[in-house]
Amino acid sequence: MLESLSENVTAIRNVNSLESYWMPFTNNRAFKAQPRVIAKGKGVEVWDQDGRRMLDGSSGLFCSPAGHCRSEIAQAVYKQLQENSYASSFGTSHPISFLFAERLTRLLPEGIDYAFFTNSGSESVDTAMKIALAYHRAKGDGHRLRFVSRERAYHGVNMGGTSLSGMVQNRETFALTLPNISTIRHTMCKENSFERGQPNEGAHLADDLERLCTTYGGETIAAVFIEPVAGSTGVLVPPKGYLQRIRQICDKYGILLILDEVITGFGRLGDPFASHTFDVKPDIMTMAKALTNGCVPMGAVGVHKNIYQAVVNAAPENKIEFPHGYTYSAHPAACAAGLATLDIYEKENLFERAKSLTPYFLDAVWSLKEHPKVKDLRGYGLLAGVEIHNNGGQVGEKGTNLQKNLFHNGMHVKITADVAILSPQFIIEKNQIDEMIDIFRKTLDSDA
Numbered sequence: 001m002l003e004s005l006s007e008n009v010t011a012i013r014n015v016n017s018l019e020s021y022w023m024p025f026t027n028n029r030a031f032k033a034q035p036r037v038i039a040k041g042k043g044v045e046v047w048d049q050d051g052r053r054m055l056d057g058s059s060g061l062f063c064s065p066a067g068h069c070r071s072e073i074a075q076a077v078y079k080q081l082q083e084n085s086y087a088s089s090f091g092t093s094h095p096i097s098f099l100f101a102e103r104l105t106r107l108l109p110e111g112i113d114y115a116f117f118t119n120s121g122s123e124s125v126d127t128a129m130k131i132a133l134a135y136h137r138a139k140g141d142g143h144r145l146r147f148v149s150r151e152r153a154y155h156g157v158n159m160g161g162t163s164l165s166g167m168v169q170n171r172e173t174f175a176l177t178l179p180n181i182s183t184i185r186h187t188m189c190k191e192n193s194f195e196r197g198q199p200n201e202g203a204h205l206a207d208d209l210e211r212l213c214t215t216y217g218g219e220t221i222a223a224v225f226i227e228p229v230a231g232s233t234g235v236l237v238p239p240k241g242y243l244q245r246i247r248q249i250c251d252k253y254g255i256l257l258i259l260d261e262v263i264t265g266f267g268r269l270g271d272p273f274a275s276h277t278f279d280v281k282p283d284i285m286t287m288a289k290a291l292t293n294g295c296v297p298m299g300a301v302g303v304h305k306n307i308y309q310a311v312v313n314a315a316p317e318n319k320i321e322f323p324h325g326y327t328y329s330a331h332p333a334a335c336a337a338g339l340a341t342l343d344i345y346e347k348e349n350l351f352e353r354a355k356s357l358t359p360y361f362l363d364a365v366w367s368l369k370e371h372p373k374v375k376d377l378r379g380y381g382l383l384a385g386v387e388i389h390n391n392g393g394q395v396g397e398k399g400t401n402l403q404k405n406l407f408h409n410g411m412h413v414k415i416t417a418d419v420a421i422l423s424p425q426f427i428i429e430k431n432q433i434d435e436m437i438d439i440f441r442k443t444l445d446s447d448a
């Protein structure tokens, strides 16, 4: 393994300066003073530039449930790029775009029969906003111009997603965001501390949406965006009955329910989508990340047939019905990666594997419960948040430290503020889960 690392390591050593790369969502000065570079990956393991092995505790960024560097996906992309490396999706297309849309929609909840392709979760969110506006306009409801989101929501970084964001740090730098966004409360309650799975308390928080409907008029609201489990802000699992209540209020006022399944999609909670797990039907859903096992950037928006038909049928025959799309929508390499990924999920029963590993994984995470540095634990499926005390320090300071120390102790983990977000690959073995938690505990013991 080390030998095959050498080219990557040589590449990083040949770099005179790390300066030219303005890194995203990174403290650039801190990183460049003390770089952490992942040079290679295989399965659930990654290696840094010095050849040090690490476990990937977060599937990259929730991207690669089937494991890193799957040769089936690499070969499918290679073959596709030799045959047809690019075709415009505006007015033309290429064969596997249709094939992939059909395969994907078969996995989606009932009625979500159409897929619109994007290149990321953020693009999927902004696309979903536009679809909602186009739908209401097509139905003669063009006055529905308000969107509802939640505190502690993360819906990506494009202008729509930033405006929907319930994370103040992601908005405060950018003074100009969209108007007509209302935010309802998040669902984290003190009573639910250390509760595993869906908490009992908090379904009533859905009534915030009803209050907005009485304040602004339900008929002015286009759509509500909900992450079924808020992932990036620290794994907030929906209280029992909460999502059903949101669905009821949406139905009462004709508001579209948009489930953002960028993290929860593709088996993370043990079913194809969180919408299956929690038995709540969306009108629109957003996806990305595990759609291609993280191999090629791609996102998708799943759309209910009634919405597609309303938009398409309302347009004059000689007009483009929905003037929106990306140069790389349904890129052939991404579709090839997506098809190969769905093959792996299916052949290896990976969603079921995620479900069957869940009790073992959550037991292992909950073994940290008594650790004095642990403030709270939350989790569902192969997704768990370990929140640590910040001891009155600046929010995120302890978390950043923990991430650095975990990296040096042999584990990559995504951290938001002071919450470590564990989301292992579905191919992980039980002894590797033990190893992960062992590293985590020792890191907490020593220096977090």
Ligand SMILES: Cc1ncc(COP(=O)(O)O)c(C=O)c1O
Binding pocket: 119, 120, 121, 122, 123, 125, 154, 155, 156, 157, 227, 231, 232, 260, 261, 262, 263, 288, 289
């Ligand atoms: C729920 C949710 N929506 C949207 C996004 C944005 O996706 P991307 O980073 O691919 O633009 C993310 C990213 O983590 C996410 O978790």
